[in-house]
Amino acid sequence: MGWLALDEGYEISLVEGKVAVRRPEGRQLKALPKALRDHPEVDRLRRLAEWLERHEAACAAQVDTWMVSSLPVPTELLARVWPDGAWQAALRDLAVVPDDDPDEVGFLRDATPGGELKVVNLDGETVRLSPRTVTLPHPVLLPDLDDVREFAAELDITQRVEQIHRPTWAKPADLEPAATEVRDYAGGVFPTRFGLAARATGLGYRVSGGYATCKVRDSGRAVEAAVWIGEPYWDDETATGALNWHDEDGRAVRLGEVGPVAWSEGMRMAAALYAGRRIEEGGDEA
Structure with a gap:
């Protein structure tokens, strides 16, 4: 966001989620001056920062729920929320599977206003998909998970919501079926x-x-x-x-x-x- 000029001769803004202060000539201060600690605009920015933090956490939690539950997510919904930085951070680079081609696994890179998804598939090609819905599969459901993880490492993929590198446990074949x-x-x-x-x-x-x-x-x-x-x-x-x-x-x-x-x-x-x-x-x- 931009810098807001105050009558006290300072400018304030949010930088990396925290209130930052600078002089009009551009020199950023290391600490908040005492004169600004109770300033209404500073307080407003603090409350905005707190709201943004809660919003980012809520977006990540919702995406995690979609992934853990393997719920189909409408492509139109992804396109609507993508411009929001918090949603985009939670969704970007997650593995997605389109409903019309379950074998086409790709890492999500973009969602256009027209409802088109741009993904990098496991062949390293950037493709455009227009399915009605996609799933964000839990890693235990992905075939050849080790290969997918290796490919993700080659692409230097970092996921805000833990998916590809999420620890997984396979159910043993020799357990007692009636046990609880x-x-x-x-x-x-x-x-x-x-x-x-x-x-x-x-x-x-x-x-x-x-x-x-x-x-x-x-x-x-x-x-x-x-x-x-x-x-x-x-x-x-x-x-x-x-x-x-x-x-x-x-x-x-x-x-x-x-x-x-x-x-x-x-x-x-x-x-x-x-x-x-x-x-x-x-x-x-x-």
Whole structure:
């Protein structure tokens, strides 16, 4: 944005999300002068910066939801939001799959007002697509994911929303189909339940009752992965518990019925929580 002149002999603007001040001759100051700290225009810029930060986070969260749930996104919608810098940052370079050609995977580079998408396909060619909808596939659904990751590295692709390099877990073929819980990441000890809950919310997960949870729509079915983190209001030492999945009615889902995206996202949450556990000196840090 441009610079706003103040009567006090300064100019202010937002630079990299923060209020910046300069003299009219162009010299930018390292700190906000005392005379401007309570200035109405400075306060207005601060509130704008806070709103922009929330907007950027909301855009990224929505795109992440589309990706995790493999929801079809109208191309027209992408074209409408693309001029917004926050939306563009969240969407740019994500892998997309058009509904009219599921084999045509490409990295999104542009969305025109006319509803046309410009993507770089896996042959390194820039092509234009005009599908009615696209999906932003979860990486566990992409065939030859290692090759896609290698190609993305060659293109020096950086994604605002973690997709291509998102950690994934494949469901083992030898698990007990009727079982309903996984204990791979159970037993991670934390000094307090509050600390474990804070880690969960800091990672973007919801804490409800004694569980950290994340919702996923997999193969058209909504499920919720949940990891036990301890009784609410328990102030003493606690540990991560088992991971399980529930349907929309709260019924436990058998492991054999958990879809690939729900499995991967549930394991990702459990692993991320477990990674913050207390490590005793000389203990296992794996």
